[in-house]
Amino acid sequence: MAEAIEQRDKRLAEAEQEKGELLRGMYPTGVAERVRSGAELTAETVPNVTVAFVLIDGLDLLAAKHGAAEVLTILQTLLDALNNAAASHGVEPVRSLGESYIGVCGLSSPRLDHATRTLAWARAATLALQRLGEDWVSSVSLRFGLASGEVDVLLIGRCHSAYDIWGRPLSVSRRIVQEAERGFVRLSDSTYALLADVDGFEPCAPIETVAFGTIRTWSRAVIPPAAAEMVTPTGPQESRKNRGNEIQPIAHVAE
Numbered sequence: 001m002a003e004a005i006e007q008r009d010k011r012l013a014e015a016e017q018e019k020g021e022l023l024r025g026m027y028p029t030g031v032a033e034r035v036r037s038g039a040e041l042t043a044e045t046v047p048n049v050t051v052a053f054v055l056i057d058g059l060d061l062l063a064a065k066h067g068a069a070e071v072l073t074i075l076q077t078l079l080d081a082l083n084n085a086a087a088s089h090g091v092e093p094v095r096s097l098g099e100s101y102i103g104v105c106g107l108s109s110p111r112l113d114h115a116t117r118t119l120a121w122a123r124a125a126t127l128a129l130q131r132l133g134e135d136w137v138s139s140v141s142l143r144f145g146l147a148s149g150e151v152d153v154l155l156i157g158r159c160h161s162a163y164d165i166w167g168r169p170l171s172v173s174r175r176i177v178q179e180a181e182r183g184f185v186r187l188s189d190s191t192y193a194l195l196a197d198v199d200g201f202e203p204c205a206p207i208e209t210v211a212f213g214t215i216r217t218w219s220r221a222v223i224p225p226a227a228a229e230m231v232t233p234t235g236p237q238e239s240r241k242n243r244g245n246e247i248q249p250i251a252h253v254a255e
Helices: 002-026 029-036 059-065 068-089 114-130 135-139 168-179
Strands: 043-057 091-097 100-105 141-156 162-166 184-188 207-209 213-215 217-221
Touching: 043 114, 043 168, 059 068, 059 135, 068 091, 068 100, 068 114, 091 114, 091 162, 100 114, 114 141, 114 184, 141 168, 168 184, 168 207, 168 213
Parallel strands: 141 184
Antiparallel strands: 043 100, 043 141, 091 100, 141 162, 184 217, 207 213
16 A cells, blocks of 8 residues: 555656646746646746747738638748747747737746847748748748837636736837838847847837837848848758758857
């Protein structure tokens, strides 16, 4: 009987550990621990993150030319490209809806270089899209709005099946991406101040808002013209030469 009890306790401990690891993979650390302890409603303020609000241009034209099944395949392929690039750069997908996509760096795992990582992800995601080699790729482009600061993480629903973020970085990134050109990234002053040795950004006309007053922004092509010339979409049979141009994940930066 003692051995049976010991085995039972061991299995319970293993199950609890697996549950904790699963929750930490789903939610930011503070929220995950409160959910694990049985909290019904929970929220957490996370400082020092960078929010990227992405607009996907060209989906409306694709929807007009393709059937629902084809559009679904296109959307899944596009989201896979964005998510894979995000995973390589420590950016967490938070929400995707229609023509918009939101990613956050520094949410579950604190990152000292969250702004740098998010900017690198914007480039990697754009390159990943261009290298798909599908016919529809030429009709689609991405534009990014980046803002940094603190966000509030809120659980949605009592079943804890999803969470959402709120705060100034989300609102600012959503606002400034509207002013970005196709294929460009627009930085708020909160993100621009965190970047070092980044070239090519030009100051833009200030954006006046009711909630946040004047927002200063900087803009640049996600992939500078010189780099864009090196990118050749070749599809699944991509050559070794083109693969050498891929951006590598930022793994050496201290977290």
